Amino acid sequence: MAERGGRRPGGLGDKIFTANQTSGTGTKLKPKMGNGQGIAPPASKVTDFFSQGQGKRHRNLGNAIIGALREAHDDGRDCKVVTSQQLDHSWDQTDSSTNFKILEDGVTAQRLEGKGSTDAVRSKKAYQSGCHVFQIYWPKDEWGSHASIGCGTTEVPLTSPGYSVLIGSTVDSWGWNVCEKKLYHGGKECGTYPAGRWQLGDIFYMILNLQTGNLSFRTKGNKDLGIAFNNLPKGDTALCVMASATSGNCRIRMKYIGSEDILQMRSSQRKDTRSLQEPMQQTYYTFHSRCGKNTEVLFGGKMARRKEAEDEPDNGVVLTSQSLEDGEPFQVRLNSKVSRWRGSLEIGVTTTPADLLDFPSSMTDRTIGITYMWCGDVVYMNGDKILDLDRDLDNITVGDCIGLMVDGDKLYFYHNGCRLPQEVSGVPNVVYGVVDVYGDAECVTLVGTDRSLSRLSTIPGRKEIVHLSTPLSTMMAMRSTIDTLKNTEIESVTIATEIEITILKPYYASDGDRDLRMAYGDHLADLGAAQEFAKLLRKLSEGALSEGTNWQLEQTVRLACWNYSNVSVKVAVQIGMAGLVSIFLEDLDKYGIPKTKNEKQRFVVLSALNILHNCAKASENRQIYRDHQALGRISKYLKSDDREYVMVAALTLSYISEDDKLDLVEMDTRATKQILTVLKKGLESPDLYGRVDESGYSVLELTQGLSCLALNQTNKANLWECGALSLMMKTITKGGFMEKEHAADVVWRLAQHSDSVRTKIRNNTAAMETLTELMQCHSVPVQQAAERALLCIHQVMRQQHIGMPEKKNDALLTCDYRSLCKRFMDSLDLQAEFFNSKYDMCYCNSCHVTRADSLYYTRGEPAMVYGLPIGWCRFGLHIHKSRANALKVFQKWHVAYHGTTVGAIKNIIETGNLLLPGDVAYGGITLREGKGHFNDDWKPKGFDTKNVFLSPSIRYAGIECYARPKKFKDAQSGQKYTASVALQVCIRPNSYKVGKDTVGASQPFDPRIDNQNIEWFTKERGSIILYGLLVKLC
């Protein structure tokens, strides 16, 4: 088709195609073919600015992004910013039906009222190549019956009497009737669009891709609705955007966004479920697009996000494009966190603008210009500590706003809109805002000063926000509820509903998404929810069981504790700290074993038992349970007639009983049967989760519980009688590594019962095959467990050995593994004077099985669990006896492990101290500590960033990045081995901090020690006493 059109006299200079000047008169126009009326313009001009010079294009594109995305999230009611580009690419008053008028903003076309016709608008630009994105705002309630949008040439008529679909009525137009969801072209309906049940909102995007010849649409949330037309003419025909309507007063706003890249960019940041969408506020500042290499700046500079935040803690520095204005706060809100890393968001100012800054991995590393950074609870100036603040940024949580304001030479600090009392003076004239999206911080948004400085709890419509249920809005609503609890007198009706809507509903709504549930739980713990729940329950404790609203509140709070303690260790720990354990234990005392069928009483007891069960899993709570004599108070419930009570009580006891007293927890046959019944159900369900009445238990927790409960001789007998063996075999077949390990351990315990049981297992060919096969499992702990079981099954008449206390070293003398480890140790050239063979102990499977020890022990005050170093051999070290006795090291201190390199051992043994990171290369970048992320070459004066890392689990301390393996050739046998070393130590309670793993494991390392608590770190070298050198060869 020949192009037609021509420069409109006196029109906009870059208007390429003019409409037929006679159109829009109300008469039906026939499409006109090109007739030489105008001169076809050079193609390069047709395709607008994208065909222009590279530099120009960039600038234009940049403007388009900022302009368009600043608006991308507004509600469309209000059109604040229109760029000149958008004006150029919007509707053409002179090329539209006269029944449309273009409003003052220049981008909105409004149809006049009361015309019995169908009328169309056409864009100023006609496009011949490239890909073009338009944001369309067309309120749904103004669609009428024939709202249609698409593209067409200037030949397409602009008006038609009666109601019809204009766009698509001709061979040179392609239209989508959004009301009917039908596509039209050449006067024919050609399909339904979009496929599926997508509802279009008031705002959507149209993508005109003339490279591929496709017309497609996306929702406001950037959901791709697919290709509507794939047959647009490429190259020789210029197409305008068109819309037609029949509805009076309807408004169609069109804003040109730019190329499709912009939408791609927006969609990429939605991959993460925790990335957040919400209206952007107008703020004075924007982030500069030059930023740290692991960072992306989004939404026209309003948002900054650290990419792959789980993998790298740093390279998240962003600066403002603008220098800070006096009195104009620079403020960001933390949108999301990752559940790794220590240290968090940092904020500050610097004299170096973004385009001159060589972006460092963290802002505290930089050395040019003048930089003030608020890190943790300290302000640094070029790395020197200059001020303590009474807010610690390492404790902020999702939804918190932190900010700075310069005024003259003063710098002020804000947290959630409150100015801190401290200030800095002497700040240079021109500074830029800096945010270091560091550590557990993942994403921040620049926020304006209006709303964010007021209390969040005053935002109306919270219920609707939750209904929208983006993770951020949900977390904000939770925050608002907890704030309300903290700050106001409680009216139980309102607050019960509030908790239900903002805290419980999101839990139920995220069914199947355990990570999201955990994130919600962790967030609630960060907010201090458990303390508030404890306050509420105390207030309710009088007359709690009365009718009416108090009961609703009681129920809601208990359900919140019950559910969230199940998914978040942080919540479980906080419930312990908040004193809730004693409240729930009191419930147990108060109601005893409910005999009546009182539903409320039953709920109170059952919720108490279940929460106690969940919280017992957190090892930090061990001492709290001990202090409250929880063992005895829960044990009563083993005698209940209610199967569910018995079951949850038994499992709780399996956690809290000290490992050397576990054999005191004795169940009767009914309880044993109940647990096995639920386990059977769990094994039959695809998610390995057994449900009973109100509660559910995973196969994992059931088998773990059984592996502990099977220490008791009566339980062993009952389990054997009730057919536990076959269920364990089923667990081994169906379960994951942890389940397999526990199941093999249960078999090991059963085999300890008697010769007759061992004989029976030996004669069970299927079971023996399963166990033997398990020795080939990829997981070393599973292999070890299988070997333990098999070793024990093959033991004959060793009854007198089993169950006896550690007997001095008969076994050691005959253990080949121990001899091998000794030969390796001798190769290290360590002086014999350091060692005390009295404490030598081989933890190889055969020595361990012979001793019939537990796998875990609880030591110290407060009580803390540690795991035996199975698979390792310990060589005792001399300790300072009188010092150890005076400090009661073996009674009061905790036991932990420290993995290290073979090369470092000599130094450690000789100094008697563990080496600090930096002394020894310590496992790579993941081990950069604390809030500092400083390094040896550069660190603030007097700032000790060095920590010693330990773990109560050898499975963690012994991983390769800590205990680096080294090749060892045994001279005696000529065999080659891989050797690892670690230290077993006593460490003073409260001298260390507890943290999550820093190697980024997605699976638990240790069944009894949660990844959240698996890493201990300290700077206090004097608080660690080395007492064993551990060696592992494989």
Ligand SMILES: [Zn+2]
């Ligand atoms: Zn051994």
